Amino acid sequence: MPENLNITDELSSGNGRALLVSVSTVDEYESCNRSLDELARLLETAGGVEAARVIQNRATPDKATYIGSGKVEEIAEFIRNDGDISLVIFDNELTPSQIANLERGIDNVRVIDRTMLILDIFALHAVTGEGKLQVEIACLRYTAPRLTGRGKELSRLGGGIGTRGPGESKLESDRRHLKRRIAALSAEIAEIERTRSVKRASRARSGIKTAAIIGYTNAGKSTLLNTLTDAGILAEDKLFATLDPTTRRLTLPSGAEMLLTDTVGFIDRLPTHLVKAFKSTLEELKYADYIINITDASEDIDERERKRSVTYELIRELGAADKPIIEVFNKCDIALRDTPYPMDSIEISAKSGLGTEKLLERLDELVSAGKKILKLLVPYSESGEVTEIHRLATVLDCEYLDNGTLITAECDSRAQGRFEKFIV
Ligand SMILES: Nc1nc2c(ncn2[C@@H]2O[C@H](COP(=O)(O)OP(=O)(O)OP(=O)(O)O)[C@@H](O)[C@H]2O)c(=O)[nH]1
Numbered sequence: 084m085p086e087n088l089n090i091t092d093e094l095s096s097g098n099g100r101a102l103l104v105s106v107s108t109v110d111e112y113e114s115c116n117r118s119l120d121e122l123a124r125l126l127e128t129a130g131g132v133e134a135a136r137v138i139q140n141r142a143t144p145d146k147a148t149y150i151g152s153g154k155v156e157e158i159a160e161f162i163r164n165d166g167d168i169s170l171v172i173f174d175n176e177l178t179p180s181q182i183a184n185l186e187r188g189i190d191n192v193r194v195i196d197r198t199m200l201i202l203d204i205f206a207l208h209a210v211t212g213e214g215k216l217q218v219e220i221a222c223l224r225y226t227a228p229r230l231t232g233r234g235k236e237l238s239r240l241g242g243g244i245g246t247r248g249p250g251e252s253k254l255e256s257d258r259r260h261l262k263r264r265i266a267a268l269s270a271e272i273a274e275i276e277r278t279r280s281v282k283r284a285s286r287a288r289s290g291i292k293t294a295a296i297i298g299y300t301n302a303g304k305s306t307l308l309n310t311l312t313d314a315g316i317l318a319e320d321k322l323f324a325t326l327d328p329t330t331r332r333l334t335l336p337s338g339a340e341m342l343l344t345d346t347v348g349f350i351d352r353l354p355t356h357l358v359k360a361f362k363s364t365l366e367e368l369k370y371a372d373y374i375i376n377i378t379d380a381s382e383d384i385d386e387r388e389r390k391r392s393v394t395y396e397l398i399r400e401l402g403a404a405d406k407p408i409i410e411v412f413n414k415c416d417i418a419l420r421d422t423p424y425p426m427d428s429i430e431i432s433a434k435s436g437l438g439t440e441k442l443l444e445r446l447d448e449l450v451s452a453g454k455k456i457l458k459l460l461v462p463y464s465e466s467g468e469v470t471e472i473h474r475l476a477t478v479l480d481c482e483y484l485d486n487g488t489l490i491t492a493e494c495d496s497r498a499q500g501r502f503e504k505f506i507v
């Protein structure tokens with residue numbers, strides 16, 4: 084593990100065709116259909132293709148099967164006639180018993196929900212140990228209880244469980260095993276979090292500023308970091324190409340240095356289990372000094388606004404709403420420009436680098452804001468502090484006087500506080 088929840092196995096059998104299903108009320112039809120477009124994109128990322136989509140109009144979901152029983156029969160019929168559909172994906176979250184009932188009703192064709200699909204993609208894309216641990220824990224919490232009578236998958240998830248069909252006692256031991264595994268994983272993650280916070284603290288002490296690049300999945304975050312810093316991160320036309328935050332040093336036009344962090348993309352209804360599991364990764368955002376919020380400008384205004392509101396919701400949830408946010412509209416080489424962008428936003432093409440000089444200027448302004456040029460007199464008895472001044476401030480001039488070293492330095496607010504007693 085995490086390997087994956089082997090949804091991709093289902094997809095690689097046959098032609099990887101899947102049926103998409105959603106429930107909507109009449110006036111939600113439009114947004115429901117858009118959400119299914121996104122589900123189809125997620126499916127593509129997992130290696131499958133949409134065979135057909137079914138939207139049922141219903142005020143409330145059915146307790147047993149989410150969609151009505153007539154619809155279940157219709158879908159079963161459709162799949163029988165088609166003969167080449169190996170997976171049914173619901174855009175709504177399903178309970179374990181709904182999945183079991185649906186699979187029974189649809190001739191044992193595998194049924195999953197949107198969250199399981201996203202988890203599967205995360206499992207496929209996790210690279211670092213931390214990413215893998217985080218995905219595994221989210222899978223265990225969400226997916227394991229939803230694996231129906233398919234004993235083999237649970238054994239895949241936990242590892243080391245027998246592969247016979249689940250009898251009553253097997254389910255019991257599976258549950259115990261899950262609990263133990265989740266506890267072990269949580270302990271490992273806590274350890275990694277500690278290391279991360281130590282690193283963060285040392286970064287904070289050094290006074291170097293950090294900007295987190297955030298935005299909806301596929302907005303171009305990794306491409307931007309690559310263009311600005313030659314980070315060499317994988318950037319592709321796939322959802323959730325990036326799961327692990329990468330931080331790189333960036334030299335601004337003024338010569339000032341800062342750090343840029345690429346982060347995991349956001350998506351509408353990001354499964355809460357993933358948000359929790361990826362909390363420490365997402366916290367990069369909470370500890371960043373500035374946020375670069377990237378919007379894909381090649382999409383129409385409705386889609387842009389929908390994604391921006393999802394992004395803002397997550398920024399708020401993660402407690403980062405009070406930070407300076409630079410609004411960046413990306414892919415300006417193929418942008419629609421159907422409406423003006425918000426004031427103060429910057430248009431770029433992360434791919435070609437067009438417009439990025441404006442972004443760098445803006446970062447320079449933020450980094451230099453609050454900086455002051457100060458004269459500091461450091462007595463020779465404290466000459467160790469001179470090294471610290473060189474580390475934490477930009478030294479412009481140095482003179483050796485009778486009573487100490489007189490340094491002219493550009494200091495940010497941290498350095499101003501730190502070296503206050505030397506100010507002359
Ligand atoms: N035309 C055009 N395409 C771009 C631009 N920037 C990024 N792309 C493409 O958009 C796709 C997604 O880019 P990524 O950088 O992987 O996006 P991301 O935001 O890191 O995505 P996730 O990591 O999946 O959340 C890739 O196919 C890029 O080549 C741009 O300025 N213009």
Ligand SMILES: [Mg+2]
Nearest residue numbers: 304305324325
């Ligand atoms: Mg990325």
